[in-house]
Amino acid sequence: MTISLSEFSRDDASVVFDGVSKRFAGSGESAAFTALNNVSLTVGRGSITGIIGRSGAGKSTLIRLVNGLEKPSSGKVLVDGVDIGALDEGGLRNLRRSVGMIFQHFNLLSSRTVFGNVALPLEIAGVDRRAIEARVRPLLDLVGLADKHGRYPAELSGGQKQRIGIARALATEPKLLLSDEATSALDPETTQSILELMKRINADLGLTVLLITHEMEVVKAVTSDVAVIDKGEIVELGHTFDVFTHPKHETTRALLSGLPGSKLPEAVARGLKPAAAPGDRVVVRLTFFGAAAERPLISQLIQSIGAEVNIIAGTIDEIGGKPYGSLVVAYGADPDTSGKADRFFAENGLVTEVLGYVA
Amino acid sequence: MSPDLLLLIGKATLDTLRMVAIAGFIGALIGLPIGIFLATSGKGELFPAPNVNRIVGLIVNATRSTPFIILVVAIIPFTRLVTGTSIGTKAAIVPLTIATIPFVARLVEAAIRDVDKGLIEAARAMGATPVQIVFKVLLAEARPALTLALTMTIVSLIGYSAMVGAVGGGGLGDLGIRYGYQRFMPDVMLIVVVVLIVLVQLVQSAGDRLARRFDKRSRKT
Known part of the structure; x- marks a missing residue:
């Protein structure tokens, strides 16, 4: 590909x-x-x-x-x-x-203090002691750990260690x-x-x-x-x-599918069937964003299909600073209802995905 | 116990300390770089030289698997060449040193191999040269383990130095054999053993304390 x-x-x-x-x-x-x-x-x-x-x-x-x-x-x-x-x-x-690099397991030197760890790339680059001193302090400030400069990594939490990792990665600008x-x-x-x-x-x-x-x-x-x-x-x-x-x-x-809010409740997921039997309801995931996220979509959906709609799962979130919503709903799987629903989704520019059918 | 005997014990203790100190110092001086080389010269490592690595490893193993008492006898011509004699304290230092080198080398190798590979990768990502990685990362991080390795070396050397007494090496072992065993003076034997135990105990606890001070891995807030 x-x-x-x-x-x-x-x-x-x-x-x-x-x-x-x-x-x-x-x-x-x-x-x-x-x-x-x-x-x-x-x-x-x-x-x-x-x-x-x-x-x-x-x-x-x-x-x-x-x-x-x-x-x-x-x-x-x-x-x-x-x-x-x-x-x-x-x-x-x-x-x-x-090029700075940070790691999953932080890779800080246990034998060096916080200060010493952030200073290491500068020492490697041959920067003199005084310049190192002048550079490390503001970096520790930047990552919010100025008070820990004399501590050893073993005395820090995971998050603090990664902050030191970041400060170290930024040391050589x-x-x-x-x-x-x-x-x-x-x-x-x-x-x-x-x-x-x-x-x-x-x-x-x-x-x-x-x-x-x-x-x-x-x-x-x-x-x-x-x-x-x-x-x-x-x-x-x-x-x-x-x-x-x-x-x-x-x-x-x-x-x-691993994101919270995108997972179906266990009880619904278990009952999900790949094909519809008469009287079944269809389970659909609606994804909407931008202006669509601000409209009363569900009540409009109910009006336009003239049938009940169940909300099964849902989340409203932000991706890259843009609002984004995801709803899992169920309604009649009969051709009339689902046909109307499809038209409604198309008119409103919603992305849909049929997940399956439930009795 | 006669003052003469006490004097004898004092002198023997000093002889032992001298042998251990000199052999330990020279052995560590030569063993350390060999250990670093062994730990960093495998395929894909910092100074890749897998063939030399194998050869050095073989020599180290050969020396280590030779029983010490046989090593002492086997290298007598070499000892004579270096010190001009094959008996006495001075002569004993030669085989002691030869035995210490591979011992130290293997312990150093293990200590350095134990350093988290992620640290080497981080240092490489910072643009460190292999030499910088050895000095700023490997040796620094392995310091507690290296301290314990050195402690172990000295303790073993104290034992070995008593063994060279069997071939006229001088020191506490020599005293124990000549007086305690051959002249059947159990009190001398007992004192020799006690002095050796105390020496080992002192070295071990000093080494442990130093290693703990160097080890920053388990400090809690």
């Missing part, structure tokens, strides 16, 4: 993957396998771009190609227009100093931040606060963020663009709002 690059021109691009494949040679008992297959993707400068996929989909490999921790088997990776495949070790190290499942080891509340911080540094510092995750919640909360990756291929790509509201690929739908 080929996917065209999104509308960013390459001049606006922070990262460009151009037909990138990655094959791992088998060694010993492990068989050779293809982690990425002909991936093309553009990360717009200043965007927060998410790459979502199940574990083993190839997203870890993909993000590691950006700072050269992995090398592509074929294809090119450009970072700010520089083909990183053409860099020697020294050039690659310089590039890495301008990178233009690009890579986030490798940075919130996957955190509880939902802490995840939200870390995502807020990522949003803030994206807005305030103009930092491009490329993040990989297996959680749709994360994509929904912070990203402007998203790529869905499955078995080493990008199966869906676009603005986050569009992908969420009009998911095309089955993997995307499966990932979306």
Whole structure:
């Protein structure tokens, strides 16, 4: 499956993957396998771009190609227009100093204090002591942990550790931040606060963020663009709002079904049948956004079909700053009622999906 | 107990400490880089040299699997070459050092391999050179384990140094054999054993305390 690059021109691009494949040679008992297959993707400068996929989909490999921790088997990776495949070790190290990275398990040095951890990339870059001091303090302020500078990572909570990870990643003033499942080891509340911080540094510092995750919640909360990756291929790509509201690929739908509010109540899900018997009701998921979210849709629906409508599940939410709603309703499956309903949905521009039938 | 005997015990203790200190110092000095090399030169590691790694590993294993008492005898020509003699405290330092090097190397290798691979990846992502990774990440993070490794080395050396007494090495082991065993003086034997126990105990608890101080992994707020 080929996917065209999104509308960013390459001049606006922070990262460009151009037909990138990655094959791992088998060694010993492990068989050779293809982690990425002909991936093309553009990360717009200043965007927060998410790459979502199940574990083993190839997203870890993909993000590691950006700072050269992995090398592509074929294809090119450009970072700010520089083909990183053409860099020697020294050039690659310089590039890495301008690309920050944060990790699922934080990867902080247990032997160093908070201050020492944030100072590490600066020491590596050969910055002198005084300049390090001057740089680290404001970073700790930025992540809200100035009072912890003399503490050791073992004394911090997971969320605090990730804040230190972020401060460390920002120490060399990178233009690009890579986030490798940075919130996957955190509880939902802490995840939200870390995502807020990522949003803030994206807005305030103009930092491009490329993040990989297996959680749709994360994509929904912070990203402007998203790529869905499955078995080493990008199966869906676009603005986050569009992908969420009009998911095309089955993997995307499966990932979306994990979101709260999109799951059917257990009792309904159990009784769901693939075909209608006489007298059954049809269960439909309505997705609406923009102006539609502000109209009294259900009462209009009842009026236009002239029959009862049950609301089974529903959620109102925001994606990429736009309001978005999802309702699961049930009404008569007879041709007359459902025909009227279909016309109503078409007239109002609602996206519908028939989930099944219930008695 | 006669003052002469006490003097003898004092001198033997000093001899033992001298052997342990010198052999431990030189052994650690040479063993540490070998251990670092062993831990970082495998395929796909920081300084990939898998073939050299295998050869060095083989030599280390060969030295470690030779019983110490046989090693002492086997390298007598070498010992003579270095110190001009094959008996006495000075001579004993040579086999002690030779035995310490691979011992330290393996312990250092294990300590460094134990450092979380994620930290190496993070350091690489920061643009660290392999040498920077060794000094700023691996050695720093392995410090508690390295301290314990060194402690273990010294404790083993105290034991080995008593063994060289069997071949005229000097020190507490020598004293125990010549007086305690050959002249049948059980009180001397007892004192030798007690002094050895105390030495080991002191070294171990000092090492443990130091390692705990270096270890920042389990501190709670």
